[in-house]
Amino acid sequence: MTAALPDWLATPATPATSSPRRPHRFLRRTINQLERLLATLSEPPTRFTEVDPRVKLVTALAVLVVLALMQDPLLLTVAGLLACTGTVAAGAGRALVGIAGPIVAMTAIVLLPATTSIVRPGTIVLPLGDWAGQPVGLTSVGITGAWLVLTRLIASLAVVVLLTRTTSWLRLTAALRAIGAPAAFVLIATMAHRYLWVLGRGVVDLLLARRARSIGGATGREDRAFVGGSVGALYVRSNELADQVHQAMVARGFTGRLADPTPRRIRWVDLAIGGAIIVAALGLLWGDIGVR
Amino acid sequence: MHVPDGYLSPETCAVGLAIAIPAIAVASRQVMRQVKGRAVPKLAMLSAFSFLIMMFNLPIPDGTTAHAVGSALIAIVMGPAAAVIATAVALLFQALIFGDGGVLAYGVNVVNMAIIMPLVATVVNRWIAGRSEPGSVRRVAAAAVAGYTSILAASVAVGVELGIQPALFHTADGTALYNPYGLAATLPAMLFAHLLIAGPAEAIITSAGYSFLARTGQLDEAAPASHKLRSNPGLVSLGVLAVLALLTPLGLIAQGTAFGEWGPEELVDQLGAIPAGLAQWSSVWTHSILPDYGFTSGEAPLAAYWISALIGSLIVAGFTYGALWLANRRQSVGASA
Numbered sequence: 001m002t003a004a005l006p007d008w009l010a011t012p013a014t015p016a017t018s019s020p021r022r023p024h025r026f027l028r029r030t031i032n033q034l035e036r037l038l039a040t041l042s043e044p045p046t047r048f049t050e051v052d053p054r055v056k057l058v059t060a061l062a063v064l065v066v067l068a069l070m071q072d073p074l075l076l077t078v079a080g081l082l083a084c085t086g087t088v089a090a091g092a093g094r095a096l097v098g099i100a101g102p103i104v105a106m107t108a109i110v111l112l113p114a115t116t117s118i119v120r121p122g123t124i125v126l127p128l129g130d131w132a133g134q135p136v137g138l139t140s141v142g143i144t145g146a147w148l149v150l151t152r153l154i155a156s157l158a159v160v161v162l163l164t165r166t167t168s169w170l171r172l173t174a175a176l177r178a179i180g181a182p183a184a185f186v187l188i189a190t191m192a193h194r195y196l197w198v199l200g201r202g203v204v205d206l207l208l209a210r211r212a213r214s215i216g217g218a219t220g221r222e223d224r225a226f227v228g229g230s231v232g233a234l235y236v237r238s239n240e241l242a243d244q245v246h247q248a249m250v251a252r253g254f255t256g257r258l259a260d261p262t263p264r265r266i267r268w269v270d271l272a273i274g275g276a277i278i279v280a281a282l283g284l285l286w287g288d289i290g291v292r
Numbered sequence: 293m294h295v296p297d298g299y300l301s302p303e304t305c306a307v308g309l310a311i312a313i314p315a316i317a318v319a320s321r322q323v324m325r326q327v328k329g330r331a332v333p334k335l336a337m338l339s340a341f342s343f344l345i346m347m348f349n350l351p352i353p354d355g356t357t358a359h360a361v362g363s364a365l366i367a368i369v370m371g372p373a374a375a376v377i378a379t380a381v382a383l384l385f386q387a388l389i390f391g392d393g394g395v396l397a398y399g400v401n402v403v404n405m406a407i408i409m410p411l412v413a414t415v416v417n418r419w420i421a422g423r424s425e426p427g428s429v430r431r432v433a434a435a436a437v438a439g440y441t442s443i444l445a446a447s448v449a450v451g452v453e454l455g456i457q458p459a460l461f462h463t464a465d466g467t468a469l470y471n472p473y474g475l476a477a478t479l480p481a482m483l484f485a486h487l488l489i490a491g492p493a494e495a496i497i498t499s500a501g502y503s504f505l506a507r508t509g510q511l512d513e514a515a516p517a518s519h520k521l522r523s524n525p526g527l528v529s530l531g532v533l534a535v536l537a538l539l540t541p542l543g544l545i546a547q548g549t550a551f552g553e554w555g556p557e558e559l560v561d562q563l564g565a566i567p568a569g570l571a572q573w574s575s576v577w578t579h580s581i582l583p584d585y586g587f588t589s590g591e592a593p594l595a596a597y598w599i600s601a602l603i604g605s606l607i608v609a610g611f612t613y614g615a616l617w618l619a620n621r622r623q624s625v626g627a628s629a
Contacts, residue, residue: 030347033347034344034347037347037390040389040390041389060395061395064297064395064396065302065396067297067298068297068298068301068302068305068396069302071463071469099390099391100391103296103391103392107296107298111472114468114472114473119472119473119477120466120468120472121466122465122466141465141466141467141468142472144467145467145468145469145472146472148467148468148469148470149298149299149470149471149472150298152297152298153296153297153298153299156296156297156298156394156395156396157296157297157391160297160387160388160391160395161391163388164388164389169389172388182316182317182320184320184324184332185316185320185377185380185381187332187336188332188335188336188339188377188381189336189339189381189384189385190336191332191333191336192335192336192337192339192340192343192381192382192385193340193385194336195336195337195340196340196343196344196385199337199340199341199344200340200344200347203344203347224496224500225500227496227497227500228496228497228499228500228501228503228504229500229504231345231362231365231497231500231501231504232500232501232502232503232504232505232508232510233504234341234344234345235341235365235369235501235505235510236505236508236510238337238338238340238341239334239337239510241333241337242333242334242336242337242338243333245333245336245337246332246333246334249332249333292463
C-alpha cells in the first residue's frame with residue numbers, strides 16, 4: 001500500500017484562475033482600529049488622578065502655548081524631555097509611544113526633504129552630491145527647522161497624553177466647562193463619549209458578522225456598497241438610540257435646562273503643583289527669548 | 293487633514309479658535325432650535341457617529357484604503373449646523389484621546405473640517421440637487437459631488453494654513469519656525485492626496501450613505517437642507533469670515549501696491565507730480581486707527597495686519613448678518629400677512 005497521492009488529486013485538471021474577489025483587508029483593519037478604540041475608551045486613568053482637573057487643564061494649555069512660542073532647538077529639546085519624563089512617571093509611557101510613535105514617524109518622513117538645500121537653501125553641512133549642476137546637501141536651517149517641528153510635536157503630544165491619561169473624560173469635560181466652554185457643547189461631548197462605546201460595539205458586531213458571512217472575499221464594488229450601507233445603518237442606529245436616550249432623560253425629569261455640577265474646591269497643593277510647572281515652562285521661555 | 297501641534301504658529305491657532313468658538317456657539321443655538329428637546333442626545337449621537345465614520349477604512353479603486361470625514365453626509369442629511377457640532381465634538385475626542393490633531397490647532401481643524409466642509413457640501417448639494425426627488429439619481433450624484441468638493445475645499449484651506457507658515461514665521465537666518473514648506477509645496481501636496489484618494493473616499497461615503505438612507509426611508513424631508521441654510525445667516529456669515537480670515541495673511545507675501553491704490557508719494561515717484569484733486573482730498577482724513585493696516589508706531593506689523601483683517605471681516609460679517617436677518621424678517625412678516 002502506498003501513501004502517494006493519486007494523479008487526479010496531485011495535478012489539477014484545470015489551472016486555477018485568479019479571481020477578482022479579494023479578501024476583506026479593510027474589514028480587518030477597521031475592526032482592529034475599533035477594538036483599539038474601545039480598549040482605549042475603557043482604560044482607567046493612571047496616576048496623579050487626585051490632582052484637580054481644572055489645574056491640570058489650565059497648566060497643560062499654558063505649557064502648550066509656551067512650547068509653541070519657543071524657538072531654540074536645545075531648550076525645546078529639554079522641554080520635550082521633561083514632558084516625556086513626566087508622562088512616563090505618570091505611568092502613561094506606553095500610551096505615549098502608541099499615540100506618538102506613528103505620528104512622529106510620519107512627520108519625520110514628511111520633514112526629511114525640508115532638511116535639504118532643495119527646499120531650504122542655506123549653508124550645506126552635509127553634502128549629498130550634485131543635482132542639475134548645483135551642490136545638494138543637508139542645510140543647517142533645514143535641519144534646525146525640522147528639529148524644531150519634531151521636538152515641539154513630541155513635547156505637545158507628551159503633554160496631551162499626560163493630561164488625558166491621568167484624568168477621566170467626565171472630569172476633563174467638567175474642567176472644560178469650568179474654564180468657560182459652552183454648557184451645551186460640554187454636555188454633548190460628555191454624552192457622546194459615553195455612547196461612543198455603545199455605538200462602537202455595535203459597529204464591531206456589524207463588521208464581524210459581515211466578515212463571518214463572506215469567506216470568499218468580495219469585489220471592490222461590493223465592499224464599497226457594504227461600507228456605504230454600514231454608515232447608513234450606523235446613522236439609523238444612532239438616531240434610534242438618541243430617541244431612546246431622550247425618552248429616558250425626560251422620564252427622569254430632564255426639562256432642557258442644563259445645570260453645572262457643584263465644583264469641588266481646589267486644594268493649595270494642586271495650585272502649587274500647577275504653578276510650579278507653569279513657572280518652569282515660563283523659565284524655559286525666558287531662557288529661549290534670551291538666547292535669540 | 294488633521295493638523296497636529298507644532299506645524300502652526302500660535303498666531304494662526306489663535307485665529308482658528310477666534311473663528312471656531314463663535315461658529316460652534318451659533319451652530320449650537322441653531323440646532324437647539326431645530327430639534328428642540330431632543331437636541332442634546334441627538335447631537336451626542338451624531339458626534340459619536342461622526343467619530344466612527346472617520347474610523348471606517350474604505351477600499352478605493354487604486355487598491356488601497358482611505359477614510360472619510362463624514363461631515364458632508366451629516367450636513368446633507370441633518371443640515372450644516374448639526375454637522376458643525378458633531379464634527380467639532382468628534383475632533384475634540386481625536387485631539388484629546390488619540391493625539392490625532394493638535395489641542396492648540398483644534399480651532400484650525402474645526403475651521404477646516406467642521407465649518408468649511410459642511411458649508412461647501414450644503415451649497416454644492418443644494419445647487420446640484422435642485423428640486424429633484426429625494427433618493428433620485430441626481431440627488432445621489434449631488435451628494436457624491438458635495439462630498440468630493442467639500443473635502444477638496446478643506447484640503448485647500450489646510451494647504452494655505454500650512455503654506456503661509458515659512459513666509460510669516462522664520463528666524464533672521466531663514467530657519468522656518470513651524471511648517472517648513474511654502475505654498476508651492478503644500479497646496480499641490482494636499483490637492484494631489486485629496487483629488488486622488490481622500491476625495492473619492494468622501495464621495496463614496498457621502499453618496500452611498502445618502503442612498504442607503506433614502507432607500508430605507510430614513511431621510512427627514514420635513515426640514516430640507518436648503519431651508520436650514522437660508523434660515524441661518526449667522527452660520528453663512530461665519531463661513532465667509534472663516535475663509536476671509538484664513539486668506540488674509542497672503543496679503544503679507546504680496547509685493548508692491550494694488551493697481552489704482554497708489555498714495556501721493558507713490559504717484560510722485562511714477563508721474564513726477566500729484567494731481568491737484570488727489571492732493572486736495574487725500575489729506576481730508578488722516579486719523580485712521582490702523583493706517584496702512586498697521587499700528588501708527590509701526591511695531592508688530594504682523595499682529596497689526598491680522599487685527600486689521602479681523603476687524604474688517606467682522607464688520608463685513610456684521611453687515612451680512614444684519615442684511616440677511618432683515619430679509620428673513622420681511623419674508624416672515626409678508627408670509628404671516
